[in-house]
Amino acid sequence: MVGFIFLEIKATVTDPLFQIKGTSLTVVVLELYNYSPSDFLSQLTDKVQAAAHFFEQSPVLINLEKLVSDIQAADLLNLVDQCRQLRLQPVAIRGSHDQFGAMVEQTGLALLPETRSKDRPLETNPVTDKTPEATDGADKSAIDTTNTGSNGTPDNEPAPAAVEAGAEEITTSQDQTTQIISRQIRSGQQVYSAADLIIIGNVNEGAEVLAQGNIHIYGTLRGRALAGVQGNTKARIFCQQLSAELIAIAGNFLPSEAIHQQNYPDPVQVYRNGENLEISAY
Amino acid sequence: MAKIIVVTSGKGGVGKTTTSAAIGTGLAQRGNKTVIIDFDVGLRNLDLIMGCERRVVYDFVNVLQGEASLTQALIKDKRTDNLFILPASQTRDKDALTQEGVQKTLDELAQTFEYIICDSPAGIEKGAQMALYFADQAIIVTNPEVSSVRDSDRILGILQSKSLRAETGGEPVQEHLLLTRYNPTRVAAGEMLSVEDVEDILAIPLLGVIPESESVLKASNQGTPVILDEDAEAGQAYDDAVERLLGNEKPHRFLDVKKTSFFKRLLGGKT
Ligand SMILES: Nc1ncnc2c1ncn2[C@@H]1O[C@H](COP(=O)(O)OP(=O)(O)OP(=O)(O)O)[C@@H](O)[C@H]1O
Ligand SMILES: [Mg+2]
Numbered sequence: 401m402v403g404f405i406f407l408e409i410k411a412t413v414t415d416p417l418f419q420i421k422g423t424s425l426t427v428v429v430l431e432l433y434n435y436s437p438s439d440f441l442s443q444l445t446d447k448v449q450a451a452a453h454f455f456e457q458s459p460v461l462i463n464l465e466k467l468v469s470d471i472q473a474a475d476l477l478n479l480v481d482q483c484r485q486l487r488l489q490p491v492a493i494r495g496s497h498d499q500f501g502a503m504v505e506q507t508g509l510a511l512l513p514e515t516r517s518k519d520r521p522l523e524t525n526p527v528t529d530k531t532p533e534a535t536d537g538a539d540k541s542a543i544d545t546t547n548t549g550s551n552g553t554p555d556n557e558p559a560p561a562a563v564e565a566g567a568e569e570i571t572t573s574q575d576q577t578t579q580i581i582s583r584q585i586r587s588g589q590q591v592y593s594a595a596d597l598i599i600i601g602n603v604n605e606g607a608e609v610l611a612q613g614n615i616h617i618y619g620t621l622r623g624r625a626l627a628g629v630q631g632n633t634k635a636r637i638f639c640q641q642l643s644a645e646l647i648a649i650a651g652n653f654l655p656s657e658a659i660h661q662q663n664y665p666d667p668v669q670v671y672r673n674g675e676n677l678e679i680s681a682y
Numbered sequence: 683m684a685k686i687i688v689v690t691s692g693k694g695g696v697g698k699t700t701t702s703a704a705i706g707t708g709l710a711q712r713g714n715k716t717v718i719i720d721f722d723v724g725l726r727n728l729d730l731i732m733g734c735e736r737r738v739v740y741d742f743v744n745v746l747q748g749e750a751s752l753t754q755a756l757i758k759d760k761r762t763d764n765l766f767i768l769p770a771s772q773t774r775d776k777d778a779l780t781q782e783g784v785q786k787t788l789d790e791l792a793q794t795f796e797y798i799i800c801d802s803p804a805g806i807e808k809g810a811q812m813a814l815y816f817a818d819q820a821i822i823v824t825n826p827e828v829s830s831v832r833d834s835d836r837i838l839g840i841l842q843s844k845s846l847r848a849e850t851g852g853e854p855v856q857e858h859l860l861l862t863r864y865n866p867t868r869v870a871a872g873e874m875l876s877v878e879d880v881e882d883i884l885a886i887p888l889l890g891v892i893p894e895s896e897s898v899l900k901a902s903n904q905g906t907p908v909i910l911d912e913d914a915e916a917g918q919a920y921d922d923a924v925e926r927l928l929g930n931e932k933p934h935r936f937l938d939v940k941k942t943s944f945f946k947r948l949l950g951g952k953t
Contacts, residue, residue: 587832587839
């Protein structure tokens with residue numbers, strides 16, 4: 401989530417005409433490794449078709465930090481165009497200013513500074529998908545969802561408390577054992593477990609919990625919960641009450657609108673049934 | 683030991699300054715030597731609500747930058763004994779607030795005051811973080827609506843990760859929920875969240891519920907903290923909140939639509 405600083409501009413004499421506020425925004429990150437126009441389009445088309453609702457009009461951040469070959473301005477323009485053809489909405493490009501600044505300017509998109517952070521791969525179609533490592537190193541692009549905050553955490557060290565103003569508190573555990581957290585997860589906070597995750601407390605709106613395994617919430621899920629984030633389609637989410645902003649298992653999603661359309665008794669579990677997410681009593 | 687209490691909310695305009703003035707006054711009325719610090723550098727509001735704007739000579743930033751001593755900058759309240767105000771400057775920007783400077787000022791104040799109330803600016807950025815950093819207790823001012831509750835949740839997360847107590851692994855900051863601008867009629871009509879809704883989401887102890895009341899605006903226009911208006915429900919509710927802050931039990935009042943709640947209130951209110 402974007403750690404925008406919460407600003408308020410106030411007029412003191414006349415009534416204010418506007419107010420400037422910060423907000424959190426989750427975007428899809430397209431991490432580019434190589435670019436060739438035709439392969440890119442076909443691979444992206446596959447991805448988008450696998451989870452059409454998720455991608456429909458999604459804001460997209462194009463991340464050039466993992467790029468292994470050169471890219472020309474024309475390529476970048478083409479790539480942005482192809483995203484739009486598939487009804488994605490590129491909003492920004494992340495990469496070094498020196499290397500890409502001039503190029504990005506031509507696209508009219510925002511340039512975001514580089515991060516040290518490693519975004520979590522979030523496969524959108526993990527059953528049939530090749531992981532980037534499994535392919536031959538030609539044209540590869542992984543699509544991740546990520547938080548665009550600048551305070552991401554390297555995968556292999558515990559998260560330091562975020563220091564930047566407006567930055568989120570991020571708790572990550574790379575232990576292969578269940579992580580148990582006995583407190584409420586609040587707006588702006590994020591918890592990641594490399595195994596199962598148990599939260600004793602609510603997960604509030606604006607908070608995000610992620611696990612490579614199952615997620616158990618002994619409380620109400622009002623925020624986002626993503627289980628099986630490395631592709632484990634057998635992972636499940638359990639919660640005492642479901643009022644989530646988003647639930648996901650191994651890359652397949654239900655946004656809040658779709659969740660609220662369904663009727664289910666509390667408490668619930670969420671699991672994958674093929675490509676669908678099922679919500680039911682347990 | 684002086685107690686440092688931050689009054690904070692994330693969202694703007696929810697009643698932090700009104701609350702700082704009321705709670706500070708209430709504590710002083712009970713014989714506790716109290717100072718209220720305006721951390722809203724650049725927007726100066728507290729002195730207006732306290733009615734001492736014409737007596738401001740030096741401000742918090744002057745003290746931080748060594749241009750004035752605390753004794754020079756502190757304004758003694760004219761109505762309430764034991765009460766002092768440290769106003770914010772209207773002109774300087776928030777960069778004047780440094781952690782070392784704030785710490786030094788708080789340490790100095792802690793030698794003479796029992797309660798130090800920090801009136802936080804809105805937002806979650808530097809000014810707000812500075813106001814809460816040294817707090818022992820926090821009064822989370824929340825209005826019964828979704829965006830305010832969410833911002834309060836956010837500020838609670840920051841208290842729990844970025845306060846001095848959190849960083850040094852000390853006792854956590856003691857949290858109090860103060861629901862303000864509560865309008866039982868609108869709650870009953872489903873236009874506002876109820877006390878229970880807010881408590882359910884934020885899950886921190888309830889210090890008080892201040893009803894939405896004309897008297898608050900009237901009081902701040904007159905430069906009198908509303909707690910001094912004994913006829914106003916908002917004033918009475920703040921008075922109850924001060925009692926609870928001091929550890930005394932008080933039933934919550936003004937939670938229900940008046941007509942239907944007559945018997946409940948006769949029996950001492952609910953919860
Ligand atoms: N209980 C109440 N009933 C009616 N009006 C109220 C109440 N509490 C506060 N207000 C009004 O709301 C407005 C904002 O109050 P106040 O200045 O205390 O908020 P704040 O949180 O300090 O704002 P800021 O974020 O700008 O510092 C004022 O006009 C005040 O009179
Ligand atoms: Mg204020």
